[in-house]
Amino acid sequence: MKDLKGLKIHCDNDEEKKDLLEEATRQGFVWGFSGNKPLETYNVFARNDFRFDKKLNLYFNADCCISYKEYRAMSEFTKADLKPCMVVVRRNGVIAGVVENKNGLCLQNARKTILCYMSEYRDDLKKKDIKDSEFDIVRVYGFGLYEFDISTDNRPLLWERKEEPQTEEMTLSEVCKALGKNIKIVKE
Numbered sequence: 001m002k003d004l005k006g007l008k009i010h011c012d013n014d015e016e017k018k019d020l021l022e023e024a025t026r027q028g029f030v031w032g033f034s035g036n037k038p039l040e041t042y043n044v045f046a047r048n049d050f051r052f053d054k055k056l057n058l059y060f061n062a063d064c065c066i067s068y069k070e071y072r073a074m075s076e077f078t079k080a081d082l083k084p085c086m087v088v089v090r091r092n093g094v095i096a097g098v099v100e101n102k103n104g105l106c107l108q109n110a111r112k113t114i115l116c117y118m119s120e121y122r123d124d125l126k127k128k129d130i131k132d133s134e135f136d137i138v139r140v141y142g143f144g145l146y147e148f149d150i151s152t153d154n155r156p157l158l159w160e161r162k163e164e165p166q167t168e169e170m171t172l173s174e175v176c177k178a179l180g181k182n183i184k185i186v187k188e
Contacts, residue, residue, distance in 0.1 A: 004029065004052040006156045007142070008065040011048040016068040020050065024058055032057035065143040065156060077140055077159035078123045085148050087155055088125075089139040097150040110150040125161070136161070 004027055011017040021038035029038055029052060038058055051061035070081065082088075082105060086098045096107035096115055105118040116135070122128055125137035141155035176183050 002071065002158075003027065004071075005054045005056070006052065007071065008049070008051045008061050008063070008156070009068055009071050010066070011050070011068045013048075017048055020068055020071070024050075024052065027056070029056050029058045032059045066158070070158075077125070079118060079121055079125055080123070081159075082118065082125075082140065083143075085143055086158070087141040087144075087150060087152055088137045089141075089152065090134070091136045091138050092134040094135075095150055095152060097148065108150070 004024055009020060011020055018039075024038040030036060031038065032053070047060045049061050049063075051059045053059070082098050084098055084100045084105070087095060088098060088107065089095050090107075094109070094115070096109055098118075099106055099108045101114075103117060107115045107118070109115055120128055121137070125140075127133065127135050138161040139152075139157060140159040141152050142158045144151070144153075144155050170178070172183065172185065
């Protein structure tokens, strides 16, 4: 499952709470106020809102960012999971906010210029036109702590595209030219 560090999660029921705290135990979290393992005391508390800090401490928190269902879906993030006020990073490095207007969800830069509409994306957050792959969404960040700003600071990373590095095919003469020197292959 997705790393819990930096996330704030709300559980709707005791079953979700138990599953979440089991995962927190597997990931090495402890209660920040007692140092106990998450499952050791979860029945005592009626609260369902949790904050996981970057030092593996777990706390109760009233202002949660995502639901347990959203946390579970993070490894399979789709266009339908995007919500207004989330922030995305595109393959070309541009950071954009997800906003909603009369035409639907769109991506907007910090100057409040609309970059594109989400209707231009497939469910896997890649542009429909493969020539535009530089605009594919490669990271999605959750809600920030304060007002909506188009920044990845103080936002939990919800999803990141995992891709295999591409292999480029070259002839020996092309490799020599690219390196600026002669190459002799001695062994495969």
